[in-house]
Amino acid sequence: MIAIIDYRMGNLRSVQKGFEHAGVRDVVVTDDPEVVRAADGIVLPGVGAFRDASANLKASGLWELLLSRVAAGTPFLGICLGMQLLASVGLEDGEWEGLGMIPGTCERLPGGVKIPHIGWNTVAYPRESRLFDGIPADTAFYFVHSYHLRPSDPSCIIGSTEYGVPFAAAVQAGSAYAVQFHPEKSSDMGLRLLANFGAIVTERGSR
Amino acid sequence: MLMKRVIPCLDVHEGRVVKGVNFIDLRDAGDPVELAAAYDKEGADELVFLDITATHEDRPLMLEVARRTAEEVFIPYTVGGGMRTSADIRAMLSAGCDKISMNSAAVAAPGLITETSRIYGSQCIVVAIDARRVPGSSRWEVFVSGGRTNTGLDAVAWAEEAERLGAGEILLTSMDRDGTKDGFDIDLTRAITRAVNIPVIASGGAGELDDFAEVVIEADADAVLAASVFHFGQFSVRQVKEAMAAHGVPVRL
Numbered sequence: 001m002i003a004i005i006d007y008r009m010g011n012l013r014s015v016q017k018g019f020e021h022a023g024v025r026d027v028v029v030t031d032d033p034e035v036v037r038a039a040d041g042i043v044l045p046g047v048g049a050f051r052d053a054s055a056n057l058k059a060s061g062l063w064e065l066l067l068s069r070v071a072a073g074t075p076f077l078g079i080c081l082g083m084q085l086l087a088s089v090g091l092e093d094g095e096w097e098g099l100g101m102i103p104g105t106c107e108r109l110p111g112g113v114k115i116p117h118i119g120w121n122t123v124a125y126p127r128e129s130r131l132f133d134g135i136p137a138d139t140a141f142y143f144v145h146s147y148h149l150r151p152s153d154p155s156c157i158i159g160s161t162e163y164g165v166p167f168a169a170a171v172q173a174g175s176a177y178a179v180q181f182h183p184e185k186s187s188d189m190g191l192r193l194l195a196n197f198g199a200i201v202t203e204r205g206s207r
Numbered sequence: 208m209l210m211k212r213v214i215p216c217l218d219v220h221e222g223r224v225v226k227g228v229n230f231i232d233l234r235d236a237g238d239p240v241e242l243a244a245a246y247d248k249e250g251a252d253e254l255v256f257l258d259i260t261a262t263h264e265d266r267p268l269m270l271e272v273a274r275r276t277a278e279e280v281f282i283p284y285t286v287g288g289g290m291r292t293s294a295d296i297r298a299m300l301s302a303g304c305d306k307i308s309m310n311s312a313a314v315a316a317p318g319l320i321t322e323t324s325r326i327y328g329s330q331c332i333v334v335a336i337d338a339r340r341v342p343g344s345s346r347w348e349v350f351v352s353g354g355r356t357n358t359g360l361d362a363v364a365w366a367e368e369a370e371r372l373g374a375g376e377i378l379l380t381s382m383d384r385d386g387t388k389d390g391f392d393i394d395l396t397r398a399i400t401r402a403v404n405i406p407v408i409a410s411g412g413a414g415e416l417d418d419f420a421e422v423v424i425e426a427d428a429d430a431v432l433a434a435s436v437f438h439f440g441q442f443s444v445r446q447v448k449e450a451m452a453a454h455g456v457p458v459r460l
Contacts, residue, residue, distance in 0.1 A: 011277070011300070011301065011303050013274075013277050013278060013303050014277050014278070014281070014303060017277070017278040017279070018281055021279075021281065047328065048328070114404055114405060114406060114429075116328075116329065116330045116375065117209070118330055118375070118376070118406055119209055119210060119212055119252070119406070119429070119430075120209070120210040120212065120252055120459045121208065121209045121210065122208055122210075140210050140459040142252075142282070142283060144283075144305075144330045146330075162208060163209060182283075184281055185281060185282055185283045185305065186281070186282075187247055187281055187282050190281060191281060
């Protein structure tokens with residue numbers, strides 16, 4: 001079972017339905033720590049402010065649980081704000097603690113371009129990853145964001161996008177994957193990515 | 208590289224698409240959700256549903272369309288038309304749409320732009336501007352209520368104000384060109400894209416395949432929107448994108 005974490009940061013119906021359309025079964029939306037603990041895969045979506053997201057996760061008792069499940073090797077997929085939260089520190093309207101699964105900061109996109117970055121942008125692959133299996137390099141995905149995750153060690157970057165400057169569109173550290181774009185809004189190729197995550201979860205579960 | 212977007216617009220009346228669409232293989236050509244899925248397959252980057260009923264009694268129908276679209280179509284979509292209050296906007300966003308577009312309501316109560324963009328983020332607040340050239344001048348005025356009422360507002364000044372108030376995008380329709388098939392209004396679109404630092408969607412006047420690239424190249428539009436050329440099957444979304452690509456415009460193919 002894959003648990004999509006509901007921590008009151010946006011509508012999660014599209015993410016759940018996206019998995020279903022991608023042929024991934026047994027996907028639930030939950031805020032129940034017991035369900036998350038039992039899950040074979042965890043998805044952290046989210047749209048909104050870093051501070052609220054961080055506070056909501058802590059208040060729901062899911063913060064430590066997410067860290068321990070990922071440390072134990074449970075496949076994890078962060079989407080948009082759910083990727084940014086993996087940083088050690090969020091620098092949106094202050095300084096906020098992030099989950100720290102990816103050492104680095106969550107910073108505002110540099111100026112000189114229209115912000116927020118809205119629309120379809122291409123993703124290049126600095127290195128290979130199962131998450132992009134069957135998805136050609138330079139495929140366009142749908143982005144909506146003003147902040148981005150800037151890892152201290154760029155070797156975790158599995159997808160890179162250019163908007164004024166190059167930034168991390170996708171990262172991987174151990175069993176934790178995260179994407180800045182919205183696979184659930186990126187048509188066929190987005191659904192393919194969700195299917196790939198589903199396959200990663202299934203494979204680990206059957207070991 | 209950031210792609211230029213091609214956005215079909217669907218007019219919805221009492222929960223049904225009103226203009227005929229020449230897609231083959233549709234079970235129900237009036238079902239907005241089925242049409243949306245067909246446009247997604249054709250390569251549309253986004254969709255706009257314009258609720259032309261816009262009476263209070265019919266709101267639940269549009270909410271249902273938004274809910275079903277969120278469950279069955281996996282590209283971003285905007286709903287516009289008839290939303291007057293913060294509560295209307297909240298209900299529509301909770302139904303699952305990505306952005307809402309406001310036109311008359313934004314002019315009547317500009318504070319609504321600020322209030323809703325603070326709560327939901329500017330990326331989901333689109334301000335739609337219907338503009339008509341003041342005859343014999345290089346100024347455009349803003350019309351509301353489906354183009355029936357001249358507000359006297361200067362279109363460029365209103366676009367700047369909308370950005371300042373928190374709008375995340377401008378959906379700009381040239382009333383002079385709308386329905387003429389004479390091409391997009393380059394002068395108007397350029398005046399607006401130069402004035403604001405948020406994406407501008409150009410609308411009104413598409414008639415030939417080359418019109419789409421022209422407004423992007425000549426007027427710096429971030430996206431192009433059209434209704435009838437798609438609905439009546441004159442062009443497919445893919446044909447439009449291929450024509451844009453042939454002019455060197457980056458599009459998702």
